[in-house]
Every structure is written in C-alpha cells, then in structure tokens.
Amino acid sequence: MGNPNVGKSVVFSKLTGVHVDSSNYAGTTVDYTVGDIKFGSKQGVMIDVPGTYSLEATSEAERVAVALLEEGADAIICVLDATHLERNLGLAFELKEYSIPIVYCLNLMDVAERHGIKIDPEKLSEELGSPVIPTIAIKNKGLRELMETAVKLSKEKKDPEPRLDEQERWERIKEIVSKVQTQIAKKELSFIEKLEDWTVQPWPGIPIALLVLIASLGVVVGGGKALRAVVLLPLVKQVIVPFLTKIVSLIVPAGILRNILVGEFGILVIGIEWPFALILPYVFLFYVVFSFLEDSGYLPRIGVLADGVLRRIGIQGGNIIPMMLGYGCAVPAILGTRAANTQKERIMVASLVSFAIPCASQSGAFFALLGDKSIFALIFVYLLSILAMLAVGVVLNRIIPGKSQPLLLEVPNLLLPDKDAYKKKLKLRMKHFMLDAEGAMLFGIIIAAVIAETGVLNEFSKMLGPFVEGWLGLPREASLSLLLGIIRRELAVLPLLEMNLNTLQLTVGAIVALFYLPCLSVFGVLTKEFSLKTALFIGLITVVSAFFFGGLFNQLGSLIIGIMG
Numbered sequence: 086m087g088n089p090n091v092g093k094s095v096v097f098s099k100l101t102g103v104h105v106d107s108s109n110y111a112g113t114t115v116d117y118t119v120g121d122i123k124f125g126s127k128q129g130v131m132i133d134v135p136g137t138y139s140l141e142a143t144s145e146a147e148r149v150a151v152a153l154l155e156e157g158a159d160a161i162i163c164v165l166d167a168t169h170l171e172r173n174l175g176l177a178f179e180l181k182e183y184s185i186p187i188v189y190c191l192n193l194m195d196v197a198e199r200h201g202i203k204i205d206p207e208k209l210s211e212e213l214g215s216p217v218i219p220t221i222a223i224k225n226k227g228l229r230e231l232m233e234t235a236v237k238l239s240k241e242k243k244d245p246e247p248r249l250d251e252q253e254r255w256e257r258i259k260e261i262v263s264k265v266q267t268q269i270a271k272k273e274l275s276f277i278e279k280l281e282d283w284t285v286q287p288w289p290g291i292p293i294a295l296l297v298l299i300a301s302l303g304v305v306v307g308g309g310k311a312l313r314a315v316v317l318l319p320l321v322k323q324v325i326v327p328f329l330t331k332i333v334s335l336i337v338p339a340g341i342l343r344n345i346l347v348g349e350f351g352i353l354v355i356g357i358e359w360p361f362a363l364i365l366p367y368v369f370l371f372y373v374v375f376s377f378l379e380d381s382g383y384l385p386r387i388g389v390l391a392d393g394v395l396r397r398i399g400i401q402g403g404n405i406i407p408m409m410l411g412y413g414c415a416v417p418a419i420l421g422t423r424a425a426n427t428q429k430e431r432i433m434v435a436s437l438v439s440f441a442i443p444c445a446s447q448s449g450a451f452f453a454l455l456g457d458k459s460i461f462a463l464i465f466v467y468l469l470s471i472l473a474m475l476a477v478g479v480v481l482n483r484i485i486p487g488k489s490q491p492l493l494l495e496v497p498n499l500l501l502p503d504k505d506a507y508k509k510k511l512k513l514r515m516k517h518f519m520l521d522a523e524g525a526m527l528f529g530i531i532i533a534a535v536i537a538e539t540g541v542l543n544e545f546s547k548m549l550g551p552f553v554e555g556w557l558g559l560p561r562e563a564s565l566s567l568l569l570g571i572i573r574r575e576l577a578v579l580p581l582l583e584m585n586l587n588t589l590q591l592t593v594g595a596i597v598a599l600f601y602l603p604c605l606s607v608f609g610v611l612t613k614e615f616s617l618k619t620a621l622f623i624g625l626i627t628v629v630s631a632f633f634f635g636g637l638f639n640q641l642g643s644l645i646i647g648i649m650g
C-alpha cells in the first residue's frame with residue numbers, strides 16, 4: 086500500500102514478474118492485481134493496490150485499497166516516496182492501527198538524492214517501530230531485502246496501535262521528519278528542477294505546452310504519413326495484395342467468393358490495407374509519444390495549466406489524465422475515471438471521452454482521410470471536438486446533480502523514463518492493439534465484404550439513402566460507414582476513403598464519425614462501470630449529435646458554396 090505514484094506497481098511487477106501498468110502520475114492503478122511470489126521454498130501472493138492518501142477513501146480507486154486492507158493480509162509493504170516523506174507518513178501512521186505487520190519500503194531514493202534529500206532509514210525505522218528498507222524499485226535495488234523482511238515479518242504478530250487524532254499525528258510526523266531527514270543546501274537548481282517549476286506556471290509553461298503539442302503532432306502526423314507513404318502502402322498495395330490476389334485467383338473461381346476475398350472490399354485487400362497500412366503507423370507513433378509523456382511526469386503539469394478552463398465546466402485539472410488517455414483509447418480512459426473524487430466528475434469525464442475525443446485508431450483514420458486532401462479540414466475537425474467538449478461539459482455540469490470537489494492535484498517529479506520499462510509498455514500496448522483492435526476491425530471488414538458482395542448493402546443504402554444523401558450530402562454507400570461504425574470508431578471513417586468525396590463531403594463524414602457512437606468495447610465498459618442506462622443515454626446523445634452537426638455543416642456549407650457560385 087502507499088500514496089499514489091510512489092512506485093507500488095513497479096515493486097509489484099519486479100517481485101512477481103506480473104506486468105502491471107506504471108506511469109508517472111497519481112491514479113495509474115485503479116483496481117487491484119494479484120500475483121504469485123516465490124521466495125526460496127516459500128510461496129505466496131502479493132497484491133498491487135491502488136494508491137491512497139488516507140484510509141478515508143474519497144475515490145473509487147481508494148475504496149478498492151481500503152477494502153483490501155479490511156480483508157487482511159500476513160504483512161503490508163507500505164511504499165513511501167522519499168521525496169515527499171512528510172506527506173507519505175500520514176498513511177504510514179494510519180496503517181499502524183491495524184494488527185498487520187508492516188515493512189516500509191523507502192522508494193525513489195535516487196530521485197531524493199538528486200534533490201539533495203538525505204534520510205536515515207535506521208532512525209526512521211526506530212521512530213516507526215517497523216523495518217524500513219531503502220529502495221530504487223526501477224533499478225531493482227533493495228527489493229530482495231524488502232522481500233526477505235516481508236517474509237520474516239509475516240510470521241510475527243503485531244498489536245494494533247491506538248489511533249492518534251489528526252493534530253497529534255501531524256505533530257508527531259513533523260517531529261520524525263526533522264529527526265531523520267536532512268536537506269543539503271544546493272548552490273544552484275539543476276535544469277530538470279528549473280523545468281519542474283517552469284512547466285507548472287503559465288509563463289513559460291503555456292508556450293512549453295504548445296511546443297510539446299506541436300512536436301508530438303509532428304512526430305505522430307508527419308512520421309505516420311511518411312511511414313505510410315514510403316513503406317507500408319507500397320508494400321501492401323504493390324507486393325502483398327497483388328500476391329494474395331494472384332494466389333486466390335488460381336484457387337477460387339471468379340464469382341462471389343473470390344470477390345469477398347480479393348474484390349473491391351475484399352477481406353484480403355482492405356483487411357490488410359486498413360489496419361496495417363493506414364491505422365497502425367499512427368497508433369504506434371501515438372503511443373511512442375504518449376508513453377514517453379506519461380513516464381516523464383509531464384501530463385499532470387498540463388492539468389495544472391488547464392485547471393482554470395476545466396474548472397469552468399465543473400472538472401478538476403486532475404481529470405486531464407483520463408481525458409488524454411482517451412486520445413489513445415476510451416476504455417482505459419473510462420476506467421481511469423475511478424481516481425476522480427466524485428461520481429459526478431466520473432460520469433462527466435466518461436461522457437466527454439465517449440462523445441468527442443477521437444481514439445488513436447480513429448485519429449489515424451482522420452489523418453488518412455483528410456491529411457492529404459485538406460489540412461484545414463483536419464484542424465477544423467479537432468477544433469470542433471474541443472469546442473464540443475467544452476459546450477457539452479457546461480451542459481452536463483448543469484444537468485448532472487452533485488458537485489466537484491477541490492482536489493489536490495499531485496504534480497510528480499519530472500523523470501527521464503526508464504528505457505526497459507518504456508519499451509515493455511510500448512510492446513504491451515501494441516500487442517493489445519493488435520489483438521483487440523485488429524480483431525474487431527477484421528470482423529467489421531468481413532461483414533463489409535459479405536454485405537457489399539451479396540447486395541445486402543444496396544438494400545440498406547436504399548433505406549438510409551434519403552437521409553444520407555439529402556441531409557448529410559454523402560453518397561448512398563456511405564451508409565456502410567454508419568453500419569460499421571457501431572463496431573469500431575475508425576470503421577466509421579475508413580469506408581469514405583474509397584468514395585472519391587469532395588472536401589465538404591469529407592469534412593461532413595469526419596464530423597459524423599467524430600461524434601458517432603462510441604465503439605462496442607466502450608459501450609461495454611460504460612455499462613460495467615456505470616449502468617446500461619448511462620451507456621444507452623451516452624449512445625443516444627452521440628448519435629443524435631453526429632447527425633445533427635454533420636447535417637448542419639453540410640447544409641450551411643452547401644449554402645455558402647451555392648452563394649459563392
């Protein structure tokens with residue numbers, strides 16, 4: 086157990102070999118994970134617990150932590166952040182009220198040293214009445230000793246200590262800190278320390294944030310485009326697909342089956358081109374950049390800068406993390422809202438993520454659709470998403486009962502990401518994308534191939550035709566987008582690529598896709614985390630706004646084009 090962002094998940098992963106997410110911000114772990122540990126001839130289980138500031142849980146994630154403590158254990162490993170000892174000792178003291186033996190893991194010793202903080206573990210151990218093991222979890226330092234101590238302790242009995250009242254407790258903590266900790270005066274702030282200060286002040290924090298944004302977009306959009314145009318598309322279009330087409334043509338006679346496999350919407354044609362050549366490069370580069378920002382501790386700093394704006398729509402700056410996670414995938418973003426302090430904020434952030442934040446796959450599809458034709462349309466769609474978010478935020482803030490509480494937004498130390506942890510994280514994210522996203526995308530593509538080749542699509546398009554053509558100004562076949570968009574968000578965009586649309590139509594298509602249904606997995610997680618009613622409600626609002634805004638834009642655009650001749 087321990088405060089948020091002290092390295093619990095790293096300790097857990099290193100000791101059990103079970104990979105759990107770790108990132109440099111509070112609220113990475115929002116549910117518990119159990120892992121097996123072997124130590125000599127001994128076997129047992131270790132549990133990775135969400136971070137909590139105190140045992141008076143105020144968020145869903147903290148409640149999970151406290152519930153686990155109530156269930157009991159043979160020993161508690163209480164992880165402390167050596168760079169914020171005073172605050173961390175609050176929970177350390179509360180845990181002493183239980184009859185479970187505790188070993189304190191004094192982590193982040195390397196960062197403390199960099200900050201000129203010196204702590205005497207032996208003295209601290211005397212004061213706390215339990216062993217204290219200094220560690221650098223990320224480098225595996227001290228973890229063996231930590232484990233030995235925990236195993237030894239687990240056989241001992243411990244008497245619960247009486248509860249100290251708030252006042253007494255903090256006085257006692259102050260006294261301990263003054264005894265065990267010395268701060269070496271440093272001549273000059275290091276560059277990282279200066280950067281830590283700069284990035285949370287409007288000046289030069291906001292220009293820095295803009296630079297980070299532009300650099301990130303440059304890598305993702307520019308790099309993705311290059312990767313796609315130079316390597317992936319030629320490979321798929323000129324080598325792989327012709328090869329497969331040849332083989333299939335040899336084996337399968339001309340007809341419906343051959344078309345389903347290698348025709349215009351053939352499974353082996355777009356089933357390879359869409360996921361691998363169009364979406365993958367962007368998703369990959371997005372996570373390259375995002376994981377770096379995550380581990381560096383930069384993301385919560387944007388929360389500090391954006392706090393003023395977000396507060397106006399009833400959201401704390403701390404919620405910036407799940408919102409940004411949403412640009413990757415809405416599922417972890419919605420789970421991440423468990424760290425929010427109130428149910429109202431949870432629902433608001435989850436709705437905004439489902440409503441107007443395009444996920445990485447969908448962004449990839451937007452870049453592919455609009456990137457070459459009109460960079461303005463692309464920028465417009467993203468600006469619109471931000472405007473819509475603010476507008477919907479204001480409305481939801483009014484209609485959802487409850488209020489948001491002031492939250493102490495924890496700003497972590499800036500760290501240079503650990504190379505191995507970073508690589509592992511990236512690998513896992515890509516694996517997850519391959520299995521989850523590509524699977525569902527393939528499923529959608531198979532449906533598309535079958536309904537396109539069997540004529541079902543024609544019937545369906547005829548039905549929706551008047552609406553799609555009249556109101557949205559898109560060709561009839563665009564109803565395929567609406568059908569496939571139910572499965573995954575990028576599938577609402579990709580079919581438009583094959584339709585030779587003009588810029589107005591492309592933008593309308595992108596707007597509809599932007600707001601259109603959250604995908605099936607998002608619907609599932611909304612139902613699980615909130616209720617079926619909430620999921621259906623969010624689904625309904627998104628569809629209605631998609632058609633309303635898309636159509637409105639088309640009508641206005643056509644009018645303006647008409648007037649200008």
Ligand SMILES: Nc1nc2c(ncn2[C@@H]2O[C@H](COP(=O)(O)OP(=O)(O)OP(=O)(O)O)[C@@H](O)[C@H]2O)c(=O)[nH]1
Pocket residue numbers: 087088089090091092093094095096106107108109110111112113114115134135136137192193194195196220221222223224380500503506
């Ligand atoms: N330099 C350094 N970084 C560390 C150390 N231990 C953990 N970290 C980093 O600190 C950050 C937080 O680690 P996590 O394991 O996610 O923290 P947590 O306590 O599980 O956080 P929550 O799940 O949010 O409660 C990550 O970026 C880790 O890589 C350490 O000893 N030294």
Ligand SMILES: [Mg+2]
Pocket residue numbers: 093094095106107113114134135136
């Ligand atoms: Mg964790």
